[in-house]
Amino acid sequence: MNVKEPSATDEFIKGLWRENPVFVQVLGMCPVLAVTNSAVNGLAMGVATTFVLLMSNSLVSLLRDFIPKQVRIATYILIIATFVTIVDYAIEAISLDLHRALGAFISLIVANCLILGRAEAFASRHKPGAAVLDALGMGAGFTLALLCLGGVREILGAGSLFGLVLFPAGFEPWIVMILPGGGFFTLAGWLLLINHRRQRRERAEAAGGPLQEAGR
Amino acid sequence: MNTPAGPVWPMYRALVGIGMLSGLLIAVVYGGTRPIIEKNRAEALERAIFAVLPKASQRTTYALDEAGGFREDPQAGGERVHAAFDDTGRLVGVAIEAAGMGYADTISVLYGYSPEEQAIVGIRVLASKETPGLGDKIEKDPDFLANFEALDARLDETDSSLANRIETVKQGEKTEAWQIDGITGATISSIAIGDILAASSERWLPLLAGQLETLKPSAAPGGAADGTDGQDRRPEPTTETDDDER
Numbered sequence: 001m002n003v004k005e006p007s008a009t010d011e012f013i014k015g016l017w018r019e020n021p022v023f024v025q026v027l028g029m030c031p032v033l034a035v036t037n038s039a040v041n042g043l044a045m046g047v048a049t050t051f052v053l054l055m056s057n058s059l060v061s062l063l064r065d066f067i068p069k070q071v072r073i074a075t076y077i078l079i080i081a082t083f084v085t086i087v088d089y090a091i092e093a094i095s096l097d098l099h100r101a102l103g104a105f106i107s108l109i110v111a112n113c114l115i116l117g118r119a120e121a122f123a124s125r126h127k128p129g130a131a132v133l134d135a136l137g138m139g140a141g142f143t144l145a146l147l148c149l150g151g152v153r154e155i156l157g158a159g160s161l162f163g164l165v166l167f168p169a170g171f172e173p174w175i176v177m178i179l180p181g182g183g184f185f186t187l188a189g190w191l192l193l194i195n196h197r198r199q200r201r202e203r204a205e206a207a208g209g210p211l212q213e214a215g216r
Numbered sequence: 217m218n219t220p221a222g223p224v225w226p227m228y229r230a231l232v233g234i235g236m237l238s239g240l241l242i243a244v245v246y247g248g249t250r251p252i253i254e255k256n257r258a259e260a261l262e263r264a265i266f267a268v269l270p271k272a273s274q275r276t277t278y279a280l281d282e283a284g285g286f287r288e289d290p291q292a293g294g295e296r297v298h299a300a301f302d303d304t305g306r307l308v309g310v311a312i313e314a315a316g317m318g319y320a321d322t323i324s325v326l327y328g329y330s331p332e333e334q335a336i337v338g339i340r341v342l343a344s345k346e347t348p349g350l351g352d353k354i355e356k357d358p359d360f361l362a363n364f365e366a367l368d369a370r371l372d373e374t375d376s377s378l379a380n381r382i383e384t385v386k387q388g389e390k391t392e393a394w395q396i397d398g399i400t401g402a403t404i405s406s407i408a409i410g411d412i413l414a415a416s417s418e419r420w421l422p423l424l425a426g427q428l429e430t431l432k433p434s435a436a437p438g439g440a441a442d443g444t445d446g447q448d449r450r451p452e453p454t455t456e457t458d459d460d461e462r
Contacts, residue, residue, distance in 0.1 A: 063230075063234070066226075066229075066230055067230045067234075068226045068227045068230060070227055071227045071230055071231055074231060075230055075231060075234055078231070078234055078235060078238055079234060079238070081238070082237075082238035082241055082242060085242050085245075086241065086242065086245045089245050089246060089249040089250075089253070090245070090249060092249065092253050092256075093249040093252040093253050093256065095256075096253075096256050096257065096260055100343065103345075157349070158349075173349070175349035175350065178349055179347070179349065
């Protein structure tokens with residue numbers, strides 16, 4: 001994390017791409033693998049997480065001088081759990097079907113290490129403005145990643161995207177892609193692609209310098 | 217920031233203060249969303265009732281009392297059936313909720329029983345966590361659902377039990393009207409549906425048998441049975457109401 005004050009756009013872009021919570025930090029794998037069996041589920045989970053992240057980051061940042069550090073984790077969890085409960089009610093009110101599809105994973109946003117991680121590592125040390133931008137960036141990055149996974153899994157596993165049928169009737173869906181195993185395959189595929197690109201870029205930047213370790 | 221062994225008061229203040237604030241927020245949102253959620257649930261059940269009994273245009277909910285009789289109670293929460301009527305107030309069927317163990321977690325269903333045909337005439341899965349692509353065919357597979365267009369549920373001579381217990385057989389081996397043609401690849405889920413229906417019909421149909429004439433469309437006692445003041449109409453297509461919680 002930069003010690004210098006980075007620009008507002010940079011604060012946002014960081015979470016969306018350079019430090020993408022799923023593809024780079026590999027955080028919050030439970031919802032990433034579990035609910036991305038369709039694009040809609042991935043999108044809903046991403047938006048719900050973004051909302052919780054936004055609210056918890058703003059509050060933690062606003063209250064950062066008020067919360068003694070001995071009880072900070074308990075306080076953060078309390079704040080996060082409150083907004084998760086609110087999101088749970090809101091989703092149930094908006095659509096029962098969506099609530100059924102996301103199931104227990106809404107409540108499990110409480111335990112998403114991404115949110116607690118941002119509260120502890122960022123919001124508690126920065127001004128509310130920066131914390132909001134950080135939450136929006138990280139949330140957008142998380143949503144984007146969930147959409148990438150959900151989209152690929154739905155196309156291959158159900159032959160549709162956002163419920164729209166894409167293939168002619170003869171297409172036999174790869175059921176495995178919407179089962180838990182498909183989550184791992186798809187995530188592995190995306191990580192492979194992104195790490196491959198990053199490695200190539202780093203190699204180009206080093207311009208003939210010593211090869212960097214592949215990392216994760 | 218305090219020193220590691222800081223005073224107790226700021227900790228107390230932070231935890232209790234934020235806790236109370238959280239409680240208040242949750243209570244407000246709960247109060248705001250509860251009516252919408254209840255309404256959505258009721259509408260989902262309503263749609264399911266009219267889906268399993270397509271001829272119906274109105275319905276009345278009856279609760280089962282301790283003596284085994286049926287008492288009209290729109291708010292009934294526990295053991296209940298939904299009697300459905302057509303426009304003339306004639307009983308077209310009874311929608312019954314049932315649940316049982318599936319392959320993954322409980323499957324709960326709503327099925328429509330037609331006393332006239334002595335058969336189950338429709339089924340809707342209300343909630344299930346069956347494997348996507350395999351077990352969840354019990355909700356979608358048209359061949360499987362065709363089993364429930366007229367599934368024989370005749371009572372024996374004494375009206376105390378079904379003449380033939382409903383059962384699921386292997387795919388393609390259905391020979392009798394009370395058998396359900398199973399789904400290859402969803403064996404456990406389709407057998408579970410058969411077991412749920414068998415257990416539920418075995419319990420409810422004999423109870424209903426003697427009391428069909430007590431099921432009336434109108435809420436008013438002794439009122440005209442033309443259904444003009446029936447309490448629940450076939451719902452109009454509804455638009456989702458959004459709550460502006462943000």
